[in-house]
Amino acid sequence: MFQPPVTTQWIDITSNDGETFNGYLALPPAGIGPGILLIQEIFGVNHHIRAIAEQYAMDGYVVLAPDIFWRQEPGVELGYEGDDMQKAVRLVNEIDFQVAVTDLTSTTEALRQRPECEGEVAAIGYCMGGILAYLAALEAGVDRAACFYPGGIAQHLDKAENLKVPIQFHFAGDDQHITTDHVEQTRQAFTGCRDASIHTYEGADHGFNCWARGSYQRHAAALSHGRVLGFLENNTLG
Numbered sequence: 185m186f187q188p189p190v191t192t193q194w195i196d197i198t199s200n201d202g203e204t205f206n207g208y209l210a211l212p213p214a215g216i217g218p219g220i221l222l223i224q225e226i227f228g229v230n231h232h233i234r235a236i237a238e239q240y241a242m243d244g245y246v247v248l249a250p251d252i253f254w255r256q257e258p259g260v261e262l263g264y265e266g267d268d269m270q271k272a273v274r275l276v277n278e279i280d281f282q283v284a285v286t287d288l289t290s291t292t293e294a295l296r297q298r299p300e301c302e303g304e305v306a307a308i309g310y311c312m313g314g315i316l317a318y319l320a321a322l323e324a325g326v327d328r329a330a331c332f333y334p335g336g337i338a339q340h341l342d343k344a345e346n347l348k349v350p351i352q353f354h355f356a357g358d359d360q361h362i363t364t365d366h367v368e369q370t371r372q373a374f375t376g377c378r379d380a381s382i383h384t385y386e387g388a389d390h391g392f393n394c395w396a397r398g399s400y401q402r403h404a405a406a407l408s409h410g411r412v413l414g415f416l417e418n419n420t421l422g
Contacts, residue, residue: 190241192211195207199290205251206250206251206254206259207250207291208233209246209298210234210237210240210241212241212243212246216299217244217246219245219305220240220248220305220306221291221295222240222249222308222313223310223320224252224310224313225394226275227261227263227268228260229250229261230261231396232396233249245416246300248294248295252284252287252313253275256278263396285323288316288320307326309331314333315334315335315337318351328416330352331351332408337370338369341369344373350415352380352382353383354412355383356391356404357386358387362390388403389401
């Protein structure tokens, strides 16, 4: 009987206040590997985020994607247009980012405690998850972070000098949500920091990594994925 190379399941994670929320766990073919804390966009742990978890699991990582919106509405899974888009915007506007970071801390601890997880735990996040990956690098105990098109990054750059772990940023050159000024402010905030790298993908728009969206761009998605793997594996910023 055929066994898929990547095995997946939903697991329970205990929050710091004793509640329980879900996370999507993807295990690599070898069964063990370094950890990735995968942080969703505003659309929940939907089919795209689960596919990314499986993609990184195929690369050899133990991936855990927590349900960030569980305190508002557990199990949210949304598309990218119409009523789903409106609901996603409402949810992100209502979220308490500091509480979300405490949940990411709990998720990081849960991932480190799993017998399959060996070595570092890195945070990788997209859009809202990009901001949360940055905040996780500051406060949630991860060893490094990769942040894709992190909307609102300019509001958090005052914390840049407190960062103690390596970080990567991936911006779209034609992003309709993150201005070129915000990208430049990010560059300036990390000027002189050898543990930070910033990549911009010309001609790409916000959400370029998501093959379920019209903004998907294969070149930017492939190039950024390779850079993240180099960042994780070679201890280089790429």
